[in-house]
Amino acid sequence: MLRKAEPPPYQGFEQGPIRPPSEAQSLLVRVTRNCHWNRCAFCPVYKGTRFSMRPVEHVLRDLESVARHVETLSLLSAGPGLLLEEDVREVFNTLPAEETAPFRAALSWFVSGMESVFLQDADSLVLRPAQLAGILNRLRELFPTVRRITSYSRSQTIDRMPEDSLRALGDAGLNRIHIGMESGCDTVLAMMRKGATKEVHVRAGLKVKAAGMELSEYYMPGLGGCGLWREHARDTADAVNRINPDFIRLRTLAVPGRSPLAEEVSAGRFRKCPDILAAEEILLFLDGLEGCTGYLASDHILNLFPEVEGRLPHELPRMKECIRRFLAMGPEARFIYQLGRRLGILSCLNDLEDSVRKSNVLEAARRYGVTPENLDETTDRIVRRFI
Ligand code: SF4
Numbered sequence: 308m309l310r311k312a313e314p315p316p317y318q319g320f321e322q323g324p325i326r327p328p329s330e331a332q333s334l335l336v337r338v339t340r341n342c343h344w345n346r347c348a349f350c351p352v353y354k355g356t357r358f359s360m361r362p363v364e365h366v367l368r369d370l371e372s373v374a375r376h377v378e379t380l381s382l383l384s385a386g387p388g389l390l391l392e393e394d395v396r397e398v399f400n401t402l403p404a405e406e407t408a409p410f411r412a413a414l415s416w417f418v419s420g421m422e423s424v425f426l427q428d429a430d431s432l433v434l435r436p437a438q439l440a441g442i443l444n445r446l447r448e449l450f451p452t453v454r455r456i457t458s459y460s461r462s463q464t465i466d467r468m469p470e471d472s473l474r475a476l477g478d479a480g481l482n483r484i485h486i487g488m489e490s491g492c493d494t495v496l497a498m499m500r501k502g503a504t505k506e507v508h509v510r511a512g513l514k515v516k517a518a519g520m521e522l523s524e525y526y527m528p529g530l531g532g533c534g535l536w537r538e539h540a541r542d543t544a545d546a547v548n549r550i551n552p553d554f555i556r557l558r559t560l561a562v563p564g565r566s567p568l569a570e571e572v573s574a575g576r577f578r579k580c581p582d583i584l585a586a587e588e589i590l591l592f593l594d595g596l597e598g599c600t601g602y603l604a605s606d607h608i609l610n611l612f613p614e615v616e617g618r619l620p621h622e623l624p625r626m627k628e629c630i631r632r633f634l635a636m637g638p639e640a641r642f643i644y645q646l647g648r649r650l651g652i653l654s655c656l657n658d659l660e661d662s663v664r665k666s667n668v669l670e671a672a673r674r675y676g677v678t679p680e681n682l683d684e685t686t687d688r689i690v691r692r693f694i
Contacts, residue, residue: 314362320369320409321361323427325352327485327523327556328606330457332419334373334412334450335427338366338442342429344461346500349489349530351565353429363438367445369409374449376406376413377421390418421450426458426481433464436472443479457483457523462503462511473518483521483553486512491546492539495531499568505546512550522552526592528610529560529585533578536588544595553601555619559585559609561690581683582611582645583634589615590630593623609690611648614655632656642679643668649689 321337339360341353383394395414402410424446431439443456458481465473465484490496491505503511508524515522524547531539547555562568562579571577580588589612596619603626605616612633615626633641633656640659647653647668658664671677677685 314364317365317368319405320372320412321365322408322412326425326427327457327459328608329523329554329556329604330423330425332416333423333425333455333457334416334421335425336366336369336442336446337361337427338431338434338439339428343433344430344463344502346502347487347489348499348568348571349527349560349562349566351563354565354567360434363441366442370442370445370449372406372409373413373416376410377417377450380413380417384417390414421452423455423457424450424453426456429459430461430464431458432460432468432473432476432484436468436476439481440475440479443476443481447480453480455482456480457485457521459485459487462486462488462508465511465514466503466507468514470514470518473514473520477518477520481520483523484515485523485556486515486525487527488512488524488543488546489527490530490539490543492531492535492542495535495539495542498535499530505542509546509549512546512552516550516552521554522550523554523556524550524552525556525558527558527560528589528592529580531580531588533580533584536580536584537591540588540591541595544592544597548595548597548599551599551601554604555599555601556604556606557589557610557615558607559611559690561609562687579683579687582686583641586611586630586633590627590634593627593630596620596623611645612656629656638679642672642682645682645686646672646677649686 322335323337323340326333326335339358341356341358343358345353345358379398380390383398384390399407399410446456447453488508489499489501491508493504496504512522512524526543526547560579562572568577572579599619602618603616605613612629614629617626633644636644643665644653644656644659647658647664650668650671652664652668652671653659675685
């Protein structure tokens with residue numbers, strides 16, 4: 308008789324390496340480790356790691372640890388999220404080593420209001436729906452104040468799921484899915500080994516919405532490089548129009564050395580768009596949006612224009628105007644903006660009117676030897692620090 312394999316032993320509380328910027332306040336709950344696809348050329352995050360699913364009992368142990376610490380913090384608290392540092396330190400100092408990580412997670416979540424949870428890592432929907440629903444049910448039992456539970460997923464995974472399984476996960480509390488569409492252009496998707504076509508992205512996006520969940524789609528300006536930026540912008544706008552997601556999030560391409568795309572760049576097979584071309588691409592993308600009513604967010608540090616953000620379609624003219632303003636600037640003002648934004652000295656185009664900030668950017672340019680000729684290379688180096 309075949310004996311059921313023993314689950315591996317619990318390896319302690321775990322959290323994965325990344326989350327969407329909009330999940331900064333969320334409790335991170337790791338249900339799988341790494342990425343089962345792991346082939347996207349631009350993505351360095353899980354390269355060299357092995358994918359695995361965590362046993363459900365291990366995830367539940369993590370949740371129960373956080374719940375215990377949240378209970379302790381509630382007893383110490385003088386009001387929602389109000390804690391005295393010395394009280395927290397006193398409790399922390401008595402904890403066994405294995406409890407410090409869940410305590411830290413509970414603490415930062417507690418002070419953030421405990422309203423949202425993000426399931427990690429790259430695609431939690433690969434778990435069997437019944438198992439994921441079990442985790443979601445326990446989460447809501449332990450933390451009844453939670454209003455939002457979200458996860459990354461791949462379009463390919465969602466496309467293969469039966470509609471009723473997706474709906475059952477929605478009913479169990481999973482109410483927002485983040486999908487890295489990156490592009491709606493099939494040539495770009497194939498070149499980047501995304502493992503999904505435009506049609507798969509569109510079907511998956513519509514399926515998430517039909518299941519009653521919120522949908523957040525990521526668009527990666529720059530991913531078509533100098534050769535395909537127009538097709539990339541137009542086809543992505545078309546895919547987004549057909550889905551009409553609740554959120555469209557911009558996350559500009561960066562090419563860290565650990566990504567397969569870095570080799571393509573070194574070999575001259577992929578030419579990265581300079582900022583000015585990336586700005587034209589975003590403008591073309593915005594020009595192509597029709598009938599979208601969601602929120603366009605520019606909430607990633609890699610983006611050149613944080614103010615290209617707002618409700619569609621009403622705020623679209625303002626967003627386009629912002630990019631046109633950048634494109635119409637003289638070379639010196641553009642140089643100051645590009646460098647100042649990447650150094651964190653300027654946060655929007657209007658900051659160019661602040662003479663102190665402007666002279667700080669020029670001083671930094673002098674100190675680090677940045678010139679219009681080496682600006683793109685320098686900004687590439689700076690943004691790689693953020694990945
Ligand atoms: S982009 Fe997402 S799906 Fe692609 S390799 Fe990275 S984590 Fe995996």
